[in-house]
Amino acid sequence: MKKKNPSGKGRLRRERGIHLFFFSVAFASITVLGLILVFLFMEGIPIFKDVSFKDFLFGKYWYPTDDPPDFGIFPLVIASISVTALSSLISIPLGVMTAVYLAECASYRVREWVKPAVELLAALPSVVIGFFGMVVVAPFLQDVLDIPTGLNLFNASLMLAFMSIPTICSISEDAIFSVPKELKEASMSLGATHWETIWRVILPASISGVCTAVILGMSRAIGETMVVLMVAGGATMIPTSIFDPVRPMPAGIAAEMAEAPFRGDHYHALFATGIILFLFTMLFNLAADYISNKYRQVGSATL
């Protein structure tokens, strides 16, 4: 066989080379990510020598530089969860409804214009959104609602919603648009109205894509740093109203990391906060992965 095809050996070698090349590229990038993860845990774990995991996660006071210090990140965790939840309440309906409009109602020309425009919103740097929230939205909220400060949970959620709407809208639109035509045609021919078709047929058929979109949008919100640092207010208290200032985990890390003494308790505590944050985002991504696999639609047969 080798004799029949003189170039076969060379081709085979080249093929193997290319294999090796791609393998090493993939291996390198995964290794780097893995090492970052190892570093995160190495720098974060030592805090648990001084503070028990329970006191760290559920402690109500965060006074890292006091003597003796208090390392309780419960207010930060609650802040992250509440900001993410509130921003999802705003961004999910808006994002999904925009996606339904674009995929189902909008004319071809409108769709071709609006979709890139929405996706362009995702390109807005978060610091710009944060600045907008700080300079425009905060004074506006203060004056209109007569609240003590405009830098609060609500403002941060609003800004985060702006950031996650493009993600949610764009991915859900893809999912909704790719629902097979025959499903829609079948539904219509049975006498269902357009609305009934959207609600009963198209949305259920695209639910896996929409859920993935929602979770990716939420994980963007929980990991976002600049916006919450600028507009959430930064108080380390457990909020009692949506107009209280809060400090989500990323804001806490960003604000304090620069001046925390190297390899000190404070430094380790900030890395440990990073671990908790990482666990949250990983949970979101695993959920997205699980849902997109479990409810995957294969053609029209599985509806």
Place this chain on the structure above:
Amino acid sequence: MKSRPTVMFVLSLYLCFAATNVWAGNIAIKGSTTVLPIAQKIAEIYMKQNPDVKISISGGGSGNGIKALIDGSTDIANSSRFIKSKEVKLAVEKGTYPVPFAVAYDCIVPVVHPSNPIENLTLAQLRTIYKGEIKNWKQLGGHDRPVVVISRDTSSGTYEVWHKIAMENERVFPGALLQASNGAIVQAVSTNKNAIGYIGIGYMEPSVKALMVDQIKGSEETTLNGTYPISRPLYMFTAGWPERGTLKFINFVVHPQKGQRHVADAGFVPLY
């Protein structure tokens, strides 16, 4: 044959030049963002007068500056606080001994929105405000408005001074808002009629109103004669007593007619 001595000459000249460059040195400065504008201003003038010296300056905070000094990745660490005993210990373990040089004074001033009628607060009043015990400006003789307390992140040097002097080491209550820089505090206070914050005097702007503390106005004079309570020295640290280029630069910085003249330009209080 003729070209060889020329080459040698050029080479030795180059080596000489390279060597002097090493002696005159590139000076790396890193650390506190509070000291940054002072270092920048003085380094600019120093480099103009000594064109063979290159000074690279970066921020990152007092902690990071001292960290870099201990690592040996910087020649001078800017710090808005004195070195901590933990950091000294770490440095000594690594075989260096950090030496402090006071280069200027910072004066920290409580600020409110210009529409706030209050002119003076006592240190005790400031303390109760920051402990979250005063909820309304009416309690201090102001308008009937809620008090919004703005503080700095707990690891900043400005917070540390505030915590030590104004708070007498008591805790700022958890409901206080946090801003990560002097500029951000000015921004937040100028857009909120209810707010009170504190900033370095170098960041004072007409969009916010400075308050007197114990009837004393924060200024250059009151800082230097020690009557204004909330002031602090700012430092440059070197690893061991400075040598050569670094020594020359430090001497320039603390010289009353040279470096110190420009401290005021950067918005701080000079030593003399």
